[in-house]
Amino acid sequence: MSSSSASAMDWEAEYAAGVFEANTAALYRSSKSRKSRTSALALDSDNEDQDITMASASTSIRARTGPTAPILDLPQDDESPLSQLTRHWMNERHAPDILPAEEELLASLLDHIRRQSDAVQLLRGEPSASEEEHIRIMLVQMEVERVKFIVRSYVRTRLFKIEKFARFIMTDATIQTRITTAERVHASRHAHLTDHHFHNSVLQSLPETQSHLDDTPIFMPPMSSSFSSSWILTHLTVWLFFSFSFLLLFFLSLPVTKPDNSRAVFVHALRDCPPIRFQENLTLEMKRGHISLMPFSFIEQLLLRGDVELI
Amino acid sequence: MSLPQSLRSSVTPPELELVASQQLIEIIPLIAMEKTAFISGAFGPLQPPRKTKIPLWMAINLKLKKKCHIVAPEWLAVEFLQSCLDEELNQPGFSMLPFRYAEVSKVLLDIAPDDIQSTDKIRSLLKDLREARQAKSREGLDQLNRGELSLSNLCSLEINEIRPFFVHAMGILTHLHRDASTEDQL
Numbered sequence: 001m002s003s004s005s006a007s008a009m010d011w012e013a014e015y016a017a018g019v020f021e022a023n024t025a026a027l028y029r030s031s032k033s034r035k036s037r038t039s040a041l042a043l044d045s046d047n048e049d050q051d052i053t054m055a056s057a058s059t060s061i062r063a064r065t066g067p068t069a070p071i072l073d074l075p076q077d078d079e080s081p082l083s084q085l086t087r088h089w090m091n092e093r094h095a096p097d098i099l100p101a102e103e104e105l106l107a108s109l110l111d112h113i114r115r116q117s118d119a120v121q122l123l124r125g126e127p128s129a130s131e132e133e134h135i136r137i138m139l140v141q142m143e144v145e146r147v148k149f150i151v152r153s154y155v156r157t158r159l160f161k162i163e164k165f166a167r168f169i170m171t172d173a174t175i176q177t178r179i180t181t182a183e184r185v186h187a188s189r190h191a192h193l194t195d196h197h198f199h200n201s202v203l204q205s206l207p208e209t210q211s212h213l214d215d216t217p218i219f220m221p222p223m224s225s226s227f228s229s230s231w232i233l234t235h236l237t238v239w240l241f242f243s244f245s246f247l248l249l250f251f252l253s254l255p256v257t258k259p260d261n262s263r264a265v266f267v268h269a270l271r272d273c274p275p276i277r278f279q280e281n282l283t284l285e286m287k288r289g290h291i292s293l294m295p296f297s298f299i300e301q302l303l304l305r306g307d308v309e310l311i
Numbered sequence: 312m313s314l315p316q317s318l319r320s321s322v323t324p325p326e327l328e329l330v331a332s333q334q335l336i337e338i339i340p341l342i343a344m345e346k347t348a349f350i351s352g353a354f355g356p357l358q359p360p361r362k363t364k365i366p367l368w369m370a371i372n373l374k375l376k377k378k379c380h381i382v383a384p385e386w387l388a389v390e391f392l393q394s395c396l397d398e399e400l401n402q403p404g405f406s407m408l409p410f411r412y413a414e415v416s417k418v419l420l421d422i423a424p425d426d427i428q429s430t431d432k433i434r435s436l437l438k439d440l441r442e443a444r445q446a447k448s449r450e451g452l453d454q455l456n457r458g459e460l461s462l463s464n465l466c467s468l469e470i471n472e473i474r475p476f477f478v479h480a481m482g483i484l485t486h487l488h489r490d491a492s493t494e495d496q497l
Binding site for chain 1: 326
């Protein structure tokens with residue numbers, strides 16, 4: 001009995017500790033959680049404390065989100081970190097542009113994952129675990145795997161977009177504010193590598209005027225002019241040369257790819273939204289729960305404010 | 312590659328199922344378990360005859376181990392689905408079904424058919440509903456323009472189904488408009 005109640009204590013304390021720490025910066029993570037674990041284990045003696053810990057933990061959530069809520073204007077104050085990440089993951093998957101990074105949320109969830117897996121390791125060591133205890137450990141582990149999947153998919157989606165828009169990111173200052181330092185470093189290295197590769201493989205052997213990766217339209221010879229055979233011959237070689245280089249660049253994905261913000265997305269209003277203006281004096285006011293298909297550029301601001309989600 | 316080709320244009324149904332499985336569902340546990348802290352919150356305690364709400368994925372897992380009975384959600388019943396189907400056939404709009412009804416009903420019918428009453432009838436109703444709604448969403452293509460298309464009460468799996476075509480079609484309309492307006496200026 002004593003072993004099971006002790007482990008129960010540990011779970012509760014883990015949970016409480018997780019709540020208290022939800023917003024700590026990534027740097028302090030390891031040392032702080034270790035401290036909280038020792039304090040959690042110290043609580044072991046009295047079982048009565050359990051409910052008190054839970055209650056105080058939940059009030060602390062409210063206290064924490066309370067002052068920030070009006071500023072950030074969060075959609076639901078009681079939304080758990082996991083469902084927040086799920087929402088951001090889905091948004092990221094559907095948005096054509098890169099959305100602001102959720103560094104703090106990600107750090108706190110990664111921290112939580114690590115603490116849960118540590119706890120599982122700890123409990124696994126106990127030899128006298130009953131069947132119920134095994135199921136419990138298995139459920140916790142399964143959840144950890146599920147959360148890991150979401151985290152991974154979220155990060156990979158961002159990585160995909162960053163690699164796709166790498167050159168654009170390096171030239172655009174506003175998009176750089178939306179990505180983390182690590183992501184920016186990756187983008188710059190990726191852009192540099194592809195530049196280097198294009199230069200070595202094709203561009204250096206092109207004439208001076210064409211040997212840079214700019215967005216200038218590729219020259220196409222007019223098809224209806226004189227039809228002398230020499231004209232056709234010379235232009236055909238030029239044309240072939242261009243089409244060859246163009247195709248090569250095309251297959252390696254075009255050099256400066258910009259996010260296409262006019263691409264349509266499905267939006268779901270999380271609450272009543274202020275009216276959106278379309279070009280020709282057309283406005284739309286989305287009520288809570290409204291689902292609509294429209295170009296991303298129209299709802300970008302609402303999405304950043306958390307008024308809508310992409311589905 | 313950071314993201315496989317198949318995942319780039321849209322979310323896949325298994326991923327939608329993963330999201331839907333975070334929803335809570337009521338179960339009647341057959342094992343006891345203390346209150347446990349999960350990443351998504353604290354769940355339990357499980358005490359055999361007492362109903363508890365836990366996430367769907369957890370319920371599925373316990374059900375597969377025969378450790379619980381799942382209480383079917385209210386909407387997964389013949390009367391409700393029949394009324395939805397009637398509304399679907401007589402009204403122009405989409406009827407009010409839960410946003411992730413398709414995923415949840417599929418999982419429940421696969422995993423826990425013994426906990427749901429008259430599964431055959433429910434299965435055929437769900438199929439009729441799906442077909443009626445699909446036909447409607449295809450008719451909605453008529454109203455597609457480059458601005459906005461309202462699709463209230465459409466469900467997540469249905470949206471995912473029409474997404475590639477609708478997004479592409481809207482992109483083409485935008486392009487056509489852009490080309491036309493630049494030509495006007497010339």
